[in-house]
Amino acid sequence: MKRGRRPGETKTRDAIVDAARRSFARAGYDRTTIRAVAQDAGVDPALVMHFFATKEHLFAAAIQLPFDAESEIAALREAGREHFGEGLARLFFRVWEDPATGGAMVSLLRSASSHEDAAQRMRDLLDARIVQPLAGALDAPEARLRASLVSSTLVGLGFARYVLRLEPIASADPEVLIPALGRTLQVCLTEDIFNTG
Amino acid sequence: MKRGRRPGETKTRDAIVDAARRSFARAGYDRTTIRAVAQDAGVDPALVMHFFATKEHLFAAAIQLPFDAESEIAALREAGREHFGEGLARLFFRVWEDPATGGAMVSLLRSASSHEDAAQRMRDLLDARIVQPLAGALDAPEARLRASLVSSTLVGLGFARYVLRLEPIASADPEVLIPALGRTLQVCLTEDIFNTG
Numbered sequence: 001m002k003r004g005r006r007p008g009e010t011k012t013r014d015a016i017v018d019a020a021r022r023s024f025a026r027a028g029y030d031r032t033t034i035r036a037v038a039q040d041a042g043v044d045p046a047l048v049m050h051f052f053a054t055k056e057h058l059f060a061a062a063i064q065l066p067f068d069a070e071s072e073i074a075a076l077r078e079a080g081r082e083h084f085g086e087g088l089a090r091l092f093f094r095v096w097e098d099p100a101t102g103g104a105m106v107s108l109l110r111s112a113s114s115h116e117d118a119a120q121r122m123r124d125l126l127d128a129r130i131v132q133p134l135a136g137a138l139d140a141p142e143a144r145l146r147a148s149l150v151s152s153t154l155v156g157l158g159f160a161r162y163v164l165r166l167e168p169i170a171s172a173d174p175e176v177l178i179p180a181l182g183r184t185l186q187v188c189l190t191e192d193i194f195n196t197g
Numbered sequence: 198m199k200r201g202r203r204p205g206e207t208k209t210r211d212a213i214v215d216a217a218r219r220s221f222a223r224a225g226y227d228r229t230t231i232r233a234v235a236q237d238a239g240v241d242p243a244l245v246m247h248f249f250a251t252k253e254h255l256f257a258a259a260i261q262l263p264f265d266a267e268s269e270i271a272a273l274r275e276a277g278r279e280h281f282g283e284g285l286a287r288l289f290f291r292v293w294e295d296p297a298t299g300g301a302m303v304s305l306l307r308s309a310s311s312h313e314d315a316a317q318r319m320r321d322l323l324d325a326r327i328v329q330p331l332a333g334a335l336d337a338p339e340a341r342l343r344a345s346l347v348s349s350t351l352v353g354l355g356f357a358r359y360v361l362r363l364e365p366i367a368s369a370d371p372e373v374l375i376p377a378l379g380r381t382l383q384v385c386l387t388e389d390i391f392n393t394g
Contacts, residue, residue, distance in 0.1 A: 028312075030227055113310035113360055115225075123361045131363070148357065148366035149377060155361075156353015160345065163310055164320045164352075166328065169345035180346060180390035184381045193377035 013051050015041045020062040025107030029059065029115040056117055063108055063121055066101035067091075069129045077137040084137075085186025086178065092154055093174040096162060106162050109155070126151055142194050149188045157181065210248050212238045217259040222304030226256065226312040253314055260305055260318055263298035264288075266326040274334040281334075282383025283375065289351055290371040293359060303359050306352070323348055339391050346385045354378065 019041035023032040034055060038045040052058040076087040096102040112122035134147035160166045169177070187193065216238035220229040231252060235242040249255040273284040293299040309319035331344035357363045366374070384390065 028227070030225070110310050113307050113356070119361055123363050126361070126363055145365050145369060145373075148363055149354075149374075149381075151363060152353045152357030152366055153350055153381070154353070155357055156349045156351070157346075159310070159352055159356060160349030164316055164323070166320050166323055166345055166348060168342050169349055172342060176342075176391050176393055177346075179392045180385070183388065183390045184346075184350070184384050187381050187384055188377070191380065193380045195373050195376045 012041075012043060012047065016043060016048055016051060016058075017061050020058050021104065021107060024059065024062055024111045025103060029055075029111045029118045032059075034058070059111070059118060060121055063111065063118075063125060064104075065125065065129050066104040067095050070133050073130075073133045073137050081139070081190065082186075084189050085184070086182030088150065088154070088185050089178045089182035092157065092181065093178060096158055097174060102162065105158055109159055109163055126155075138189060140190060142196065145194060146188055150185055153181075153185060153188065209238075209240060209244065213240065213245055213248060213255075214258050217255050218301060218304060221256065221259055221308045222300060226252075226308045226315045229256075231255070256308065256315060257318055260308065260315075260322060261301075262322065262326050263301040264292050267330050270327075270330045270334050278336070278387065279383075281386050282381070283379030285347065285351070285382050286375045286379035289354065289378065290375060293355055294371060299359060302355055306356055306360055323352075335386060337387060339393065342391060343386055347382055350378075350382060350385065 016037060019037045020032070023037050023040065027036075032055065034048050035045050037058065038048045041048070048058065052061060072091050076084055076091070079087055096105055108122055108125075111118040113119065130151050131144060131147045134150060135143040138146060140146060157169070161170045164170075213234060216234045217229070220234050220237065224233075229252065231245050232242050234255065235245045238245070245255065249258060269288050273281055273288070276284055293302055305319055305322075308315040310316065327348050328341060328344045331347060332340040335343060337343060354366070358367045361367075
């Protein structure tokens, strides 16, 4: 017999997680309440508590990368080391320019910076889903340091372009930026840049 | 006759701004209250209202770059174009590694991401104090686009290392990271990286 939740229960749980994601994105961690999430999902607050017990658990369920990072990184690795930077740059814009996935990324950044619990969740998420797979795909010394430098560059562009909307990088065409971002990521990924004595 | 506030008034105002900066850093924009700031500064809430009227005005007074960006950028320009990237990397760590100025930068990032008004203040601040002076110091096509890409890279490293504390970049020695950051900034500043057709 297959274990797991009944279909109706899964659907309700998914609706709650969707509502939570919207609320964390719009209102941030602190201003999100179990009550408001329940209302948005069309369920009783007690049901939200039944599934998640605390806001922290609800947040953990709501934050996920809105794309399959491991598969994407594996595909970039196939394409060859010299195209890795540009491939990552294309992936970045594909994720962030799409309103659905981009909105989820903005939500992640906003929540992470407003609250220490949320920051820790996001740190764990980035480590497991980006830094480690990326480091594994790199055949270079200081692979994890490179992978975390790449992550910081991508987080910075996400923050500057989509959260702060700093100009002119906020309005520049992705096709103008892709070679620039690709080149700087390629430097982080493959050049002999660290002073490790 | 010299215009301006009496010395006692200036001192009180400074104490309020200091308290506000601490509160925005620790609690974020939303959870900061006029009442709590007044209490921390040892003054009556009415006095905070007298000087600043709204939390938004208090925030505008509290966010400032904790270093003289224009002078620093002018000095880097003097050192010559080929050292610009590494000079900026050294400046980054000098500002962020010092508890006083680094704390102020973390506060800026946290506040900016939690609230749209705060994001706009930070965007204006970065534009006026970093992007424009940096673009002015660059003798390269797409100077403002380069300057905003450099800003996004620096914001990303600040966010990843000091807010998220993503490893291993969070614990790496600045002396290991300076050449890496310097090299990537130099690429952003001077290489032919944009696809402007």
